[in-house]
Amino acid sequence: MRDGTQVIIRPIRSEDEPMMVKFHETLSDRTVYLRYFTSLSLSRRTAHERLVRICTVDYEREMVLVAEHKDPQTEEQKILAVARLNELPSDRPDKTAEVAVLVSDRYQRQGLGTELLRRLMQIARDRKISRLVAEMLWDNLPIQVIFRNLGFTLRSPGDAASVQAVLDL
Numbered sequence: 001m002r003d004g005t006q007v008i009i010r011p012i013r014s015e016d017e018p019m020m021v022k023f024h025e026t027l028s029d030r031t032v033y034l035r036y037f038t039s040l041s042l043s044r045r046t047a048h049e050r051l052v053r054i055c056t057v058d059y060e061r062e063m064v065l066v067a068e069h070k071d072p073q074t075e076e077q078k079i080l081a082v083a084r085l086n087e088l089p090s091d092r093p094d095k096t097a098e099v100a101v102l103v104s105d106r107y108q109r110q111g112l113g114t115e116l117l118r119r120l121m122q123i124a125r126d127r128k129i130s131r132l133v134a135e136m137l138w139d140n141l142p143i144q145v146i147f148r149n150l151g152f153t154l155r156s157p158g159d160a161a162s163v164q165a166v167l168d169l
């Protein structure tokens with residue numbers, strides 16, 4: 001990360017559920033709102049059924065990456081950020097996938113969000129996905145800056161509350 005902290009970026013695993021609970025405990029209300037477009041409570045975000053679904057990736061259609069840090073003193077491992085790619089169902093041969101990213105408040109502005117999205121873009125290219133899309137709130141300017149810097153085009157669909165980012169690969 002920008003401050004020199006070492007992280008490992010890897011696919012999520014089913015054993016990550018307890019670390020995912022702790023990760024969600026670190027998120028501010030604002031961060032949750034920006035990611036889910038609503039104030040999803042901690043108990044709903046950490047419900048076992050939900051986390052099992054998130055931690056068990058269907059590699060045919062999706063990918064979830066986590067940025068993990070191991071405290072050198074305590075050896076405690078923490079998840080600092082999570083990013084996902086979901087292929088959208090389609091009858092057409094060209095595949096489109098949606099991406100989203102979520103960084104723990106304390107570790108924002110360290111380059112993690114950008115790096116996770118960069119990795120998902122590479123995974124999408126490797127999987128011959130033709131197009132990436134992402135949806136964000138119109139006032140979520142940080143993520144709009146990031147998508148623009150990564151080459152995405154931003155556009156506003158009819159509804160003024162959100163902005164869509166699109167990248168043809």
Ligand SMILES: CC(C)(COP(=O)(O)OP(=O)(O)OC[C@H]1O[C@@H](n2cnc3c(N)ncnc32)[C@H](O)[C@@H]1OP(=O)(O)O)[C@@H](O)C(=O)NCCC(=O)NCCS
Nearest residue numbers: 031034035100101102103108109110111112113114142143
């Ligand atoms: C948006 C988010 C993913 C960004 O992740 P991050 O790791 O903090 O971002 P990065 O460190 O990669 O930032 C890259 C650039 O984006 C811009 N940026 C990021 N956060 C910013 C902020 N809070 N204010 C202004 N610009 C910001 C800056 O230009 C930054 O570069 P700089 O630090 O050199 O100036 C993170 O803030 C987050 O999880 N937000 C809540 C959830 C969310 O909005 N998810 C997106 C839904 S798709």
